[in-house]
Amino acid sequence: xxxxxRGRSAETGTRRRYLTAYVDMSAAPVGGWVEAAFGxxxxxxxxxxxxxxxxxxxxxxxxxxxxxxxxxxxxFGDISGDGELTTADSSLLLQYIKxxxxxxxxxxKPNPWQTNPLFSDLCYWLRKQVNPTxxxxxxxxxxxxxxxxxxxxxxxxxxxxxNIFYATQLKRRFLQVTFACDPVNETSxxxxxxxxxEVTALVYxxxxxxxxxxxxxxxxxxxxxxxxxxxTSATKWAQASSGDxxxxxxxxxxxxMPNPNNLYGAGDPVAIGxxxxxxPREGFTGTLVFANVDPAHDxxxxxxxxxxxxxxxxxxxxxxxxxxxxxVVAYQDSAxxxxxxxxxxxxxxxxxPWGTGGGGFMFSPLIGSKYSAWQHDPxxxxxxxxxxxxxxxxxxxxxxxxxxxxxxxxxxxxxxxxxxVAPTIAPTGQPSFAPTAAPATALPVGxxxxxxxxxxxxxHECEPDCIHVICRNTRRYPQKCVSKGYEWFEARDYANPGxxxxxxxxxxxxxxxxxYEIECRQHNDEESCVAEDSNFWCESSEAPTIxxxxxxxxxxxxxxxxxxxxxxxxxxxxxx
Numbered sequence: 042x043x044x045x046x047r048g049r050s051a052e053t054g055t056r057r058r059y060l061t062a063y064v065d066m067s068a069a070p071v072g073g074w075v076e077a078a079f080g081x082x083x084x085x086x087x088x089x090x091x092x093x094x095x096x097x098x099x100x101x102x103x104x105x106x107x108x109x110x111x112x113x114x115x116x117f118g119d120i121s122g123d124g125e126l127t128t129a130d131s132s133l134l135l136q137y138i139k140x141x142x143x144x145x146x147x148x149x150k151p152n153p154w155q156t157n158p159l160f161s162d163l164c165y166w167l168r169k170q171v172n173p174t175x176x177x178x179x180x181x182x183x184x185x186x187x188x189x190x191x192x193x194x195x196x197x198x199x200x201x202x203x204n205i206f207y208a209t210q211l212k213r214r215f216l217q218v219t220f221a222c223d224p225v226n227e228t229s230x231x232x233x234x235x236x237x238x239e240v241t242a243l244v245y246x247x248x249x250x251x252x253x254x255x256x257x258x259x260x261x262x263x264x265x266x267x268x269x270x271x272x273t274s275a276t277k278w279a280q281a282s283s284g285d286x287x288x289x290x291x292x293x294x295x296x297x298m299p300n301p302n303n304l305y306g307a308g309d310p311v312a313i314g315x316x317x318x319x320x321p322r323e324g325f326t327g328t329l330v331f332a333n334v335d336p337a338h339d340x341x342x343x344x345x346x347x348x349x350x351x352x353x354x355x356x357x358x359x360x361x362x363x364x365x366x367x368x369v370v371a372y373q374d375s376a377x378x379x380x381x382x383x384x385x386x387x388x389x390x391x392x393x394p395w396g397t398g399g400g401g402f403m404f405s406p407l408i409g410s411k412y413s414a415w416q417h418d419p420x421x422x423x424x425x426x427x428x429x430x431x432x433x434x435x436x437x438x439x440x441x442x443x444x445x446x447x448x449x450x451x452x453x454x455x456x457x458x459x460x461x462v463a464p465t466i467a468p469t470g471q472p473s474f475a476p477t478a479a480p481a482t483a484l485p486v487g488x489x490x491x492x493x494x495x496x497x498x499x500x501h502e503c504e505p506d507c508i509h510v511i512c513r514n515t516r517r518y519p520q521k522c523v524s525k526g527y528e529w530f531e532a533r534d535y536a537n538p539g540x541x542x543x544x545x546x547x548x549x550x551x552x553x554x555x556x557y558e559i560e561c562r563q564h565n566d567e568e569s570c571v572a573e574d575s576n577f578w579c580e581s582s583e584a585p586t587i588x589x590x591x592x593x594x595x596x597x598x599x600x601x602x603x604x605x606x607x608x609x610x611x612x613x614x615x616x617x
Contacts, residue, residue: 110164116252117215117245118205120170125250130170131206134197137171141197144190145178152190168420172197173204173215175407175414176388180322185411195419196412204385208247212382214255214265214344214369215245218415220408222433223349236433237290237351238363240408242267242336244344255344255371267346268295268368269334270390272319272404273361274327275352286315287332292348295333295392304381304394311398316391320403323410325364331404333392360434364409366390388413434518503561506579507570512544513556522556530554542575 106124108114118126120133140157144150154160154168163171172195179196183189207213222236244265246255255265271287300309315331336346352361367387386395389405396402407413409431414420416429516522519529530539532546532553539557540546546555564570567578 110166112166114252115166116248116250118170118173118208118247120167120205122167126205126209126247127249128206128209131202131209134171134202134205138197138199138202145194145196145198146182148183148189148191152194154194165420169414170205171195172201172414172419173208174200174387175216176200177412177414177417177419179412193417193419195414203382207382209249211247211263211373212371213385214247214371216367216369216385216387217243217245218365218367218387218407219243220363220365220429220431235351235361237349238271238361238365238431238433239291239349240269240271240336240347240363240365242269242346242367242369244346244369246344254342257338257340257343259338259340260343262372262374264372265344266370266372267336267338267344268298268370268390269336269346269348270316270366270368270392270404270406271332271334271348271350272316272325272364272366272406272409273330273352274325275330286353287330287350288353289332289334290349290351292334292336292350295335298393300394304384305399307393307398311393313392313397316396316404318403319364319391320389320405322412323364323405331391360432362409362432364404364406364431366404366406368395503559503579505563505565505570507562507564507567508538508577508579509560509562509573510538510542510544510575510577511558511560512539512542513558514545514547516556517547519552519554519556527556527558529556538577538579541577 106115106119106122108116109119109122109124116124116126118130120130120137137160140153140159144152160168174196176196178191178194183191186192204213208215219241221239221241223239244255244267246253246263246265256263258264258266269292273287295313297310297312300307300311303309313333315333317329317331319325319329330352332350334348334350336348338346350363366389368390369385369387371383371385373383381394381400384394386400386402387407388410389402390396391402391404393399396404405412407415408429410416416431418429513522513525513527516525516527522529528539529552530537530544532540532555534540534554538559539555542557544555544557546553562570562573562576564576564578570576570578
């Protein structure tokens with residue numbers, strides 16, 4: 042509008058004139074700032090100039106909020122960095138979209154995240170706010186060619202603008218999700234022997250100048266609902282062809298969707314069923330199994346929605362990849378005033394109102410998609426190389442279970458190799474591990490006369506006999522620990538050097554224990570050895586003295602069932 046708006050500067054009290062495109066700066070200080078109807082203008086021009094030379098609504102605002110880059114305190118949707126979510130943020134996002142569009146839609150265009158300070162100067166948190174839909178540029182532009190500069194880059198378009206704009210009108214929410222594996226599904230108490238997927242959606246309310254979880258369905262008013270659609274491949278399931286499904290242990294199966302505003306003329310409620318296929322662009326293969334989930338919610342936890350899901354059938358594979366899409370419904374005064382704009386998908390749900398009978402979307406997940414900024418964070422080094430975990434594991438057939446003491450000779454295959462973890466002296470009782478392979482020499486039948494400082498030193502030769510323990514706490518699974526040449530210890534093996542050194546103990550489907558590495562240290566006596574932290578004197582290179590001698594050498598390595606009064610002729614395993 043050409044009509045000026047008059048006002049006084051809050052800082053100097055001088056009169057200023059506001060126009061749509063021009064500002065009278067005759068009374069403004071050099072380098073001052075003037076608020077215009079559409080943004081903030083930095084004016085580093087001489088006094089008396091009639092116009093400002095550059096539009097950059099970001100520069101002043103970035104300096105205003107001390108928490109603008111703090112992922113724990115920053116306001117969701119605050120793109121400018123002033124500590125508030127307003128329509129100015131959605132307007133600023135349009136500036137980003139305008140400059141980013143050429144790169145996103147045309148090949149061999151410069152990437153503004155690398156060349157334009159408007160983009161590259163943003164901190165990690167503010168970068169994430171320009172892509173609230175958390176999606177990446179799809180194959181429609183780069184054809185899944187990883188050499189294309191657009192591959193793995195964020196998709197910043199009108200959907201992101203509408204997400205921020207509708208949030209300022211309380212018609213949208215902000216979403217963070219987590220994925221973890223629950224080995225024994227302790228919540229339901231059912232131990233299937235493989236890991237389950239634990240998925241949590243944290244839904245945040247679009248507060249103007251604060252940060253907080255949204256109100257749940259029990260609160261009324263500006264309440265929020267969250268829904269999930271889970272998919273996994275049943276190709277590795279032994280019973281896939283007979284119709285296996287996904288079991289929901291926390292939350293419940295969603296069989297109908299409320300539709301109080303009669304969206305798409307579908308009535309209220311709308312019956313829904315599981316999908317049969319995903320968006321072809323996702324590239325999912327095998328026999329796909331889907332479940333529509335109404336996640337569990339506690340009124341006290343506000344906008345936290347959670348489910349634990351797992352397969353109902355048996356497995357013949359080693360791991361399960363999960364994919365999860367999310368839907369969020371934002372209410373205003375206990376009603377869906379905005380109709381369709383109150384329904385928000387990450388990224389596509391196949392059931393109503395987003396999919397069948399409504400928006401027509403196919404299943405396209407946030408967890409498990411190659412086009413997901415959650416799965417492949419584009420802001421970490423601006424690459425698509427690192428994927429967030431969405432895989433849980435099932436037991437390996439060759440894994441040694443951690444429980445069940447046998448009462449007779451095991452019926453499993455006779456060991457043929459050296460034990461993974463073998464005691465280097467004759468056991469004083471029953472060994473803590475079942476041998477997975479044949480010992481290289483005849484097993485002792487008497488008690489050793491030597492007694493090392495550690496009662497369960499690993500089979501590791503050091504000369505002299507001083508070992509130093511280095512905890513490898515990131516190796517949570519026995520097979521991954523041993524494959525690197527490290528030592529694995531069971532949690533209840535209290536005399537093991539890994540336990541004595543305080544290495545982390547992790548509970549998984551494969552066992553409860555930890556991993557450590559051994560280094561030899563040059564100490565010629567026990568006293569100087571153990572004087573250093575995490576050092577142990579094992580005498581592992583000295584063969585124990587055995588009495589009496591066995592009457593004959595066993596011809597096989599199969600344990601016997603005889604129970605001698607002292608140490609058994611062959612160690613009876615306490616674990617199979």
